Amino acid sequence: MYTQSSPEVHDVIVIGSGAAGGMAAWNLAVNHGTKALMLDAGTRFRREDFWTHVKPWQWRERIERGMQPPKIQLDVKEQPYSWKEPNRFDLIRVWGRGGKTNIWGRVSLRYSDLDFEGPARDGWEIPWPIRYKDIKPYYDKVDQQIGVCGGNDDTDSLPGSQFHLPPPAFRCGERFMKKSAEALGIKVVNQRRAVITKPYKNYNPCHFCGACGRGCDVSAFFNATDYLVDPAEKTGRLKIVDNAVVAHILLGEDGKAKGVRYFDRYTKAERIVYGKRIVLGASCIDSTRILLNSKIGNSSGVIGNYLTEQVRFHMYGFVPELMGTKPLNDDGIGGEHIYLPRYNARDGRKRDYLRGFGSQFWNTGAQPGVASWAKKIDGFGLDFKKAIKQRFPALVAMHPYGEVLPYKHNRVTVEGTPKDRYGVPTSRIEYSIGDNEKKMLAEMYDMAESVFKGMKAEMLPFERGSIDPFGSAIHEHGTCRMGEDPKRSALNGFNQMHDVKNVFVVDGSSFTTASEKNPTLTILALAWRATDYLAEQMRQGNV
Amino acid sequence: MNTRRELIQIGAAIAVTAQEHHGAADELPGKKTARFFKPAEMELLAKIVDAFIPPSDTPGASAAGAHFYIDWQARANKRLGERLRRDLAWVRKNGLELAAWHKSTGEPKRVFTTFKDLTIEGYYGTREGLHVELGWNANTFLREYHGCTHKEHA
Numbered sequence: 001m002y003t004q005s006s007p008e009v010h011d012v013i014v015i016g017s018g019a020a021g022g023m024a025a026w027n028l029a030v031n032h033g034t035k036a037l038m039l040d041a042g043t044r045f046r047r048e049d050f051w052t053h054v055k056p057w058q059w060r061e062r063i064e065r066g067m068q069p070p071k072i073q074l075d076v077k078e079q080p081y082s083w084k085e086p087n088r089f090d091l092i093r094v095w096g097r098g099g100k101t102n103i104w105g106r107v108s109l110r111y112s113d114l115d116f117e118g119p120a121r122d123g124w125e126i127p128w129p130i131r132y133k134d135i136k137p138y139y140d141k142v143d144q145q146i147g148v149c150g151g152n153d154d155t156d157s158l159p160g161s162q163f164h165l166p167p168p169a170f171r172c173g174e175r176f177m178k179k180s181a182e183a184l185g186i187k188v189v190n191q192r193r194a195v196i197t198k199p200y201k202n203y204n205p206c207h208f209c210g211a212c213g214r215g216c217d218v219s220a221f222f223n224a225t226d227y228l229v230d231p232a233e234k235t236g237r238l239k240i241v242d243n244a245v246v247a248h249i250l251l252g253e254d255g256k257a258k259g260v261r262y263f264d265r266y267t268k269a270e271r272i273v274y275g276k277r278i279v280l281g282a283s284c285i286d287s288t289r290i291l292l293n294s295k296i297g298n299s300s301g302v303i304g305n306y307l308t309e310q311v312r313f314h315m316y317g318f319v320p321e322l323m324g325t326k327p328l329n330d331d332g333i334g335g336e337h338i339y340l341p342r343y344n345a346r347d348g349r350k351r352d353y354l355r356g357f358g359s360q361f362w363n364t365g366a367q368p369g370v371a372s373w374a375k376k377i378d379g380f381g382l383d384f385k386k387a388i389k390q391r392f393p394a395l396v397a398m399h400p401y402g403e404v405l406p407y408k409h410n411r412v413t414v415e416g417t418p419k420d421r422y423g424v425p426t427s428r429i430e431y432s433i434g435d436n437e438k439k440m441l442a443e444m445y446d447m448a449e450s451v452f453k454g455m456k457a458e459m460l461p462f463e464r465g466s467i468d469p470f471g472s473a474i475h476e477h478g479t480c481r482m483g484e485d486p487k488r489s490a491l492n493g494f495n496q497m498h499d500v501k502n503v504f505v506v507d508g509s510s511f512t513t514a515s516e517k518n519p520t521l522t523i524l525a526l527a528w529r530a531t532d533y534l535a536e537q538m539r540q541g542n543v
Numbered sequence: 544m545n546t547r548r549e550l551i552q553i554g555a556a557i558a559v560t561a562q563e564h565h566g567a568a569d570e571l572p573g574k575k576t577a578r579f580f581k582p583a584e585m586e587l588l589a590k591i592v593d594a595f596i597p598p599s600d601t602p603g604a605s606a607a608g609a610h611f612y613i614d615w616q617a618r619a620n621k622r623l624g625e626r627l628r629r630d631l632a633w634v635r636k637n638g639l640e641l642a643a644w645h646k647s648t649g650e651p652k653r654v655f656t657t658f659k660d661l662t663i664e665g666y667y668g669t670r671e672g673l674h675v676e677l678g679w680n681a682n683t684f685l686r687e688y689h690g691c692t693h694k695e696h697a
Contacts, residue, residue, distance in 0.1 A: 055682055057670045061573060064615060169690025175697065208685040321696075331681045332688050366679055370667035375660050380595045380641050385676070388667070392677045 003261075005272035012036040012534070013260050013275035015246050015290070018099020019520050020281025020507035022224030022232075023142075023527035028279075029232040032535040036237065037273060039244040039262055041282070042096025044225065045070060050215035056368050072102055072215065079245075079420055081285070084430040090471035091285055091429065095245070095265070098225035099283065100474065101520070103213055105335060106193045106221050107360065108148045108521040110139050110159045114345055114356075115515040122354045125306070125406045126483040128512045129493030132159065138525035146222035146524070147200050149333070150192030157356070158189065158341035158517075165197045167337065168208075171330050173364040173396040174338045176319045180454035181340055185347075186447070191339040191360070194222035194521070203227075210331025221333075244271070247424045249278055249294040249503065256502045257296070263422040270422075277502045277534060277543055281527060284476035284508040285412055289427045291480060291490075291505070292414045297497040303490050304413055306406035306478040307429065308514040311437050312468045315398045315448045316363075316373055317457035322394035330365025330393075340400075342516055344443070353439035357402035358516045359448065366393045376460050396457060400444040403516045405436050406478050431470050441465060475519055480509035495530035502543045506530050575608050579617040579624050584631050588613060591634065594641050595662040602671040604662050609672075612665030613658075630654050 014025045017040040028034040051059065051069040059069075074093040083089040094100045113132045120127035136159070142148075143163040150167050152160035167190035170178065178188040195212075196203045203226075204218040212221055219226040232238040243265035250272070252258035259274035280287050284307075291303050298304075340359035344351060363369065373395065374388050404410075410432065414425040445464050452459050483489025486498035495510050497503045506527040508519050537543045577585045592604035592613070604610070617624030633654060644655035666672035673679045691697075 053682060055670070056668045056673060060612070060615075060668055065573070168688050172691035172693060172696050175691050206688075208688040209682050211682055325693075327678045327680075328690075328692065329681045329683070329685070329688075331683075331685075332690065337690070366677070366681070368668075368673055368679055368681070370673065370677065371660075371664045374663045374667060380645060380655075380659060382597055382599060385596050385599060389677055392679075 003270045003272055005259075006274070008274065010035065010037040010273065010275040011538075012277045012279060013273060014038045014279045014281065015260065016040070016099065016281035016283065016287075016507065017097050017229050017240070018094070018224050018281065018283060018507075019101050019523045020283070020527045021279070022098065022101070022228035022281075023524050024279045024281055024504075024506055024531045025238050026228035026232040027528050027531040028535060029235045029237040032531070034237065034535060034538070036239075037275065038229070038238060038240045039246055039260060039273070040097055040240055040242055041245045041265060042094075043242040044097040045072060045102055045215065047215060047217050047219060050217050052211045052214050052217040053209060069214065072096070079426070080418060081427040081429065082417060083428065087431050087470055089429040089431050090469050091427075091476075092471070092474045093283065093286065097229060098223045101223040102215050102225070104520060105518065106195055106212065107335070107339075107518040108143075108150070108192045108194045109339070109517040110161070110192075111135070111515055111517060111522050112157050112159050114157045114342065115513065115517070118355055118515075119513055124354055126481070126485060126488045126512060129482055129484045129489075134493070135522070135525050135529065138529045139521065141528060142521060142524045146194050146227050147196045147203060148192055148194050148222075148521070149190075149197040151190035153189045155187055155189065155341045156345065157343070157358070158339070161192070164192065165195075165200060167191070168197060168332050170337050171332065171365040172322055172325075172328065173319055173394070174336065174361060176321070176455050177361060177364070177396055177398070177451060178338055180451045183454055184447075184450055186340060186343050186451075188338050188340050191335070191337050192521075193333055193335065195333040196220045197333065206333050208329075208331055208333065210334045212334035241273075245422060246282065246290055247293060247422060249280070249290060249296055251294075251296055251500070255500065257500055263424075268422055277504070277538070279504045279506055279531065279534070281506045284479055285427050285429070287505055287507055287509050288412045288479040289414055289425075292412070293425055297490055297499040297503060299499050300487055300490055302488060303480050305408045305411045306481055307410040307412055307431060307476060308404045308406045308478045309431075309471065309475050310401045310473045310514060310516060311404055311433060311441060312399060312401050312473050313441070313444070313462075313466060314468070315452065315459070315462055317396055317452045317455070317459040318391045318394040319396055319455050319457055320394070324390045325393050327366035327393040330367060336361035336364060351439075351443070353436045353443075354405060355403040355436075355440070355513075356516055357400050357440060357444050359398050359400040361396070361398055363397040364395060367395065373460055396452075396455070398448045398451060400448055401473065401516045402437060402440045402444055403514050404433055406481070406513055407432075407434065412479050429471075433467075438465070441467065475508070475514065477508040477511040477514045477519060480505045481512050482510050483512060494533040495526060496533070504530050504534055575611040577611065577614045579614050580628070580631075584628065585610060585614065587631055587635060590639060591658050592662045592665065594639055595659050596666050596672075601676040604666045604672075607666050607669040607671035609662050609665030609669070612668070613661045616661065627657070630657060
């Protein structure tokens with residue numbers, strides 16, 4: 001087969017355009033004046049096409065007429081993956097400009113030293129090579145660059161920020177849950193979300209329609225396209241190749257990366273581009289697949305192993321004081337306005353598990369997804385109709401997230417897997433949780449139930465111990481982890497490969513542990529920090 | 544407090560968004576036509592959905608078109624459709640006795656749950672069910688979000 005290759009040798013090739021790749025490209029092009037080539041597995045999503053302001057009944061009408069909302073998530077039929085039975089793993093991918101930041105939950109939590117020092121303290125797997133003081137300046141810069149609303153209410157497990165935009169007002173149900181948790185001695189703070197809650201820079205402010213999960217039609221929450229990639233491209237220093245599905249990073253005889261092989265997503269034409277440095281940010285699983293298929297940087301043998309995510313469940317109920325009240329517009333900025341940070345390190349009581357959990361509260365209030373809970377209400381007829389109406393404004397919800405320890409047997413492999421449409425081996429995921437997570441879940445359930453009972457809430461039935469399908473938090477981490485010991489990690493503390501010095505891996509795969517927190521803010525901060533380091537190394541002639 | 548410049552910026556953003564989405568706001572429901580069930584089946588289905596969610600001071604399930612939602616689901620999933628067709632025949636034979644099905648187990652309970660769940664999905668996704676009955680009036684454009692406005696909840 002003929003392979004087209006460009007003779008140009010790019011200063012930097014960035015793989016991926018989401019939070020990781022977008023930040024890397026933006027920092028290099030805008031702040032460091034570096035020329036870069038971005039390879040994006042898709043193309044731009046038109047925000048005019050988002051069904052942001054389509055009411056539920058209009059949505060149904062449109063579907064019946066044969067219309068479809070824009071297809072943002074990658075279809076598994078286009079790019080298959082597999083898992084080891086019986087543990088299905090849901091892998092959500094977005095190939096296209098901005099990646100998952102088009103539809104992300106926007107929760108923007110800083111890691112604290114409780115997270116960074118966790119492995120060193122309890123001895124489970126390798127320590128992080130960085131601490132909060134190393135990343136704090138970057139969290140500050142990211143908050144200012146993308147706009148994050150929240151409070152400056154520090155806790156030991158969740159640092160605040162003097163750069164947060166104003167937090168949104170609480171919904172009624174959130175006030176009840178906050179009071180109930182705090183009566184138990186558990187602090188609840190303003191949720192931190194990457195939403196523009198007041199005019200800020202040139203970004204459009206949020207108009208509180210609550211439909212962020214369908215993509216924002218005015219770009220009032222951070223997405224890598226509008227906030228990073230477009231400004232980078234405008235400098236003239238970033239070139240972007242659309243529909244470039246990367247298969248391999250190519251090594252030269254000197255042991256350094258020399259280029260990238262990719263396939264055109266639609267024509268399947270094979271192409272090679274050359275570069276002096278590679279920044280890989282294709283998301284955890286796809287970056288891992290690229291590295292494993294490239295057979296590079298893995299003298300430690302850790303690449304692909306230690307896949308981790310979070311355990312999560314949902315609990316719902318109704319606040320008696322809110323039953324039968326007039327429903328308010330509870331959309332807000334989409335998702336909850338409060339957050340329950342990890343607290344289990346405060347009371348001095350020793351747990352029978354390592355690490356911890358926090359909780360989110362989305363869906364609280366008069367929300368349109370009525371069918372999800374109304375089916376669990378007994379009865380029929382006028383009494384049933386009345387029962388639903390009474391409960392509609394009173395819905396409260398908790399969604400605790402618990403850290404899953406990094407286990408070597410939780411892994412991504414490509415050996416012997418089916419090949420994709422380009423002839424490249426696909427990912428196979430093996431994933432399970434252990435006793436540590438099951439013990440933690442017991443306390444997570446106790447805590448959530450206590451908060452509901454404290455409000456004297458009428459609770460919807462739940463099955464104690466049950467959890468969401470693996471992968472559904474969409475927070476994959478750890479398969480190309482950073483660490484100080486090259487024998488036990490693939491990257492150093494600046495996301496640079498120990499083995500191949502001109503390759504940097506900047507997405508969630510670089511995390512040493514998962515924590516209980518949503519990772520995107522930390523991915524952005526790490527990618528900014530890594531590319532500052534890369535730019536400095538370039539100036540010094542080291543890479 | 545927002546500055547004048549900020550208010551102008553907010554207003555402009557809302558105007559642009561509203562302009563872009565005037566099509567969605569103007570969309571009117573099309574005339575409903577059953578495409579899976581026969582007229583006699585639709586007639587019975589309308590009675591069933593109204594038994595679960597009857598009209599009151601607001602429309603009931605059939606006035607909202609919940610039975611057309613079920614027809615749509617049946618068309619999209621032929622296996623479900625054929626099962627529902629058998630269930631409708633069962634209802635015709637045994638009578639529409641929700642109170643009895645509700646207390647029973649086995650087949651009557653399964654039929655009860657199947658039609659109840661589909662009625663709920665159908666009704667509370669419509670304008671009549673979600674907006675007129677429950678008072679949901681969101682997914683719109685606001686200059687400011689006030690959250691809970693009840694002093695007693697503070």
